[in-house]
Amino acid sequence: MSPCGESKERIHLYVDNELTPPEALEFERHLVECAACRAEYQRVRAVADVIRGAHPVYDVPEEAAGRARALIERTEQAQQWRWLAVAASVTLVVALGALGAWGFWHSRTPDFPAFAADIHLRYARSALPLDIVSADPDVLSEWLHTRLPFHVDLPDYPVLPGEEKPYRLVGARLLQFGGGDAGYLVYEMGGKPISLLIASTPEAASTGGETYRSGRLVFHFYQHKGLEIISWTDHDLHYCLVTEVATAGAGSCVICHGGAGERQMFENLTPQRRQ
Amino acid sequence: MTAFGQSLLACHAALYRYARALCRDPAEAEDLVQETFKRALAATRRPRTTTLEQVRPWAFTILRNVWRNLNRQRHREEPWEPGTEDRVDEKMESPETLLRRKLLRSEIAQAIDALPEDYREVVVLREIEGLSYADIAQVLGCPRGTVMSRLARARQLLRRYLLRLAPCPKEVEG
Numbered sequence: 001m002s003p004c005g006e007s008k009e010r011i012h013l014y015v016d017n018e019l020t021p022p023e024a025l026e027f028e029r030h031l032v033e034c035a036a037c038r039a040e041y042q043r044v045r046a047v048a049d050v051i052r053g054a055h056p057v058y059d060v061p062e063e064a065a066g067r068a069r070a071l072i073e074r075t076e077q078a079q080q081w082r083w084l085a086v087a088a089s090v091t092l093v094v095a096l097g098a099l100g101a102w103g104f105w106h107s108r109t110p111d112f113p114a115f116a117a118d119i120h121l122r123y124a125r126s127a128l129p130l131d132i133v134s135a136d137p138d139v140l141s142e143w144l145h146t147r148l149p150f151h152v153d154l155p156d157y158p159v160l161p162g163e164e165k166p167y168r169l170v171g172a173r174l175l176q177f178g179g180g181d182a183g184y185l186v187y188e189m190g191g192k193p194i195s196l197l198i199a200s201t202p203e204a205a206s207t208g209g210e211t212y213r214s215g216r217l218v219f220h221f222y223q224h225k226g227l228e229i230i231s232w233t234d235h236d237l238h239y240c241l242v243t244e245v246a247t248a249g250a251g252s253c254v255i256c257h258g259g260a261g262e263r264q265m266f267e268n269l270t271p272q273r274r275q
Numbered sequence: 276m277t278a279f280g281q282s283l284l285a286c287h288a289a290l291y292r293y294a295r296a297l298c299r300d301p302a303e304a305e306d307l308v309q310e311t312f313k314r315a316l317a318a319t320r321r322p323r324t325t326t327l328e329q330v331r332p333w334a335f336t337i338l339r340n341v342w343r344n345l346n347r348q349r350h351r352e353e354p355w356e357p358g359t360e361d362r363v364d365e366k367m368e369s370p371e372t373l374l375r376r377k378l379l380r381s382e383i384a385q386a387i388d389a390l391p392e393d394y395r396e397v398v399v400l401r402e403i404e405g406l407s408y409a410d411i412a413q414v415l416g417c418p419r420g421t422v423m424s425r426l427a428r429a430r431q432l433l434r435r436y437l438l439r440l441a442p443c444p445k446e447v448e449g
Contacts, residue, residue, distance in 0.1 A: 012427050016401065018408050047430045050437060051402040054383040058295040058403075060288045064305050068287045068312055072280040075316040 004030075007037045014041070015048050112197070112204040113222050113229040115177055116240040120195040120227060123186060124244075130171035130186060140172050144183050147174055150200045150237055152183060167194060178203030195242040204238035206231040282330040283315055289331065289404050290338055296399040297342050299388045307345075311338040332406065335414040339396070378437060386436045394429035401426055 007030060013019050014027050031038050051057070122128040132143050137154035144152050157165045167189035175182045180201035187194040197204075209220035209231070222229040231240040276284070290311060294304035314337050315321075322329035387398055400406045400414060401422075412419045 009423060009427070012423055012430070016408065016426070018423075043434065044427075044430055047434045047437070048402060050378060051383060051387070051398065051433070054378070054380045055403060056288070056292060057380060057384050057387065057399075058292045060291045061301065061305065064291060064308070065284075065287050067305075068308065069276075069284055071309060071312050072284055072316065073276055075313070076277055076280050079316070 004034060004037055007034065008040065011037065011041045011044050015044050110207050110209075110222075110231075112177065112199065112206070112238060113209070113220075113231050113240050113242075114224055116195060116197045116231075116242050117224045117227050117229060119175065119184060119197065120193065120242040121225065123195060124193055129173070130184075131173035133171035135169045137169060140169060140185065144172060148181050148183050148198075148200075150198075152198055152237070154185070177201060189243075189245075192244050197240045197242075199238050199240075200236060201238075204240070206233050206238060206240075277325070279321060279325040279330070280316075282325050282327045283312060283334060285327050286331050286334045290334055292403055293335060293396065293399055294338055294342070296387060296395050296403075297339075297392065307338060307342060310341050314341060332410045332413050335400065335404075335406075336416075339414060378440065382440050383437070386433055386440060389436055390429055390432055393425055394432060397422060397425045398429045398433065 007027070010019065010023075010027050010030075014024060019027060031041060119128060123130075132140065134140055134143075137156050141152060141154045144154075154169070157167070159165055167187045170186040170188050170193070172183060172185045175184045175197070177197070177199050178201035180199060182197055182199035182201075182204070185196040185198070187196065206218070206220040209222040209229075212219045212221070217232050217234060220231045222231070226244070228243045228245060229240060231238065233239070287308065290308045291304055294307040294311075295301060298304045298307060311334060315334055318337070322333045387395055390398065396415070397411060400411045401408075406414070408419045408422045411422045415422065
């Protein structure tokens, strides 16, 4: 006697608890009514019970579990060390990258001093004419006053009796920097030009370089394209002075302000930590 | 040991039995489990959770893949079908006959070992390890219907083989 076609599959599903409760109930009702399916169910059930009753059938060697545990512990420990090594390497790479970026940022010449250096070089090779030529600071101050959005008073060099001015004013012109007007003044000392740029735009603010403090002023010293550059900010105006004179750091100030009247200023200059 | 490692270790006995059923050799079974553990521990894609329920079918799948790869390098197993000498007049056997017989565990293991591999593994995963059809289908990488048909066929073959192993008490008396 063969079981019903559809129910043959259901016998195994029922034996393996794969039917939903309503399906199982329906199948149980069918078993009551169908002798053929009942007989087949009992045969399948008997085989399943014999195998399940012999659980676990295969004995696991006692030492096998110990070897498996040792393998897991050994591997996981090695993986932990590997992860630590990877984490340490990543940290080192990030730290070196940050250090490199920091070094690059602090060693590069900011835009305003680099711009000032380019202007200076252009003037030095006669590629940048001046708008006004005058050695009188009052004349140039007045000229700049009418053309710039900020006021600049050019001081006259305080000469003590018996002293000579170490430099002289040559002239001025207007420039554009950072979307704003900038004043460009040219001095001359020993036949070599000295450039001074003055701007009010925030992009011209001094950063980086070798810094020195004198009172409320902080001076930034750079070397760029063989030029000595000093920048500082005073009363929201940003200054940048470019010379070809080969001195380093605060020594540059001595060139122009080496007179007895101003010696106090550069003597107070003290190097600061890089910012 | 990590939670994943603990779940994996908890699968050891089940993995060994599955390996033993596939290899039919205890020493080879242990090697297969060790290799499975190595692959599982080195796997970059692990189950989302490290519970035993998640890790167990996943580990079975790895073991099966390792076994299949090893087997490809060897000769393929000859499919087994019971010969005429294995056939039993099922009409003469009542369902209780099997239960009445005192079959040893080793005889049952022998009966399972005699099955073709496709049937052997489905019997072990279902009857010994208690996996659902869905989990078995995941391990074998086949549809649920295939699991059901293989299991039905495996039970049929097992029944014949088990009946042949030990004579019925009635027959002994006679």
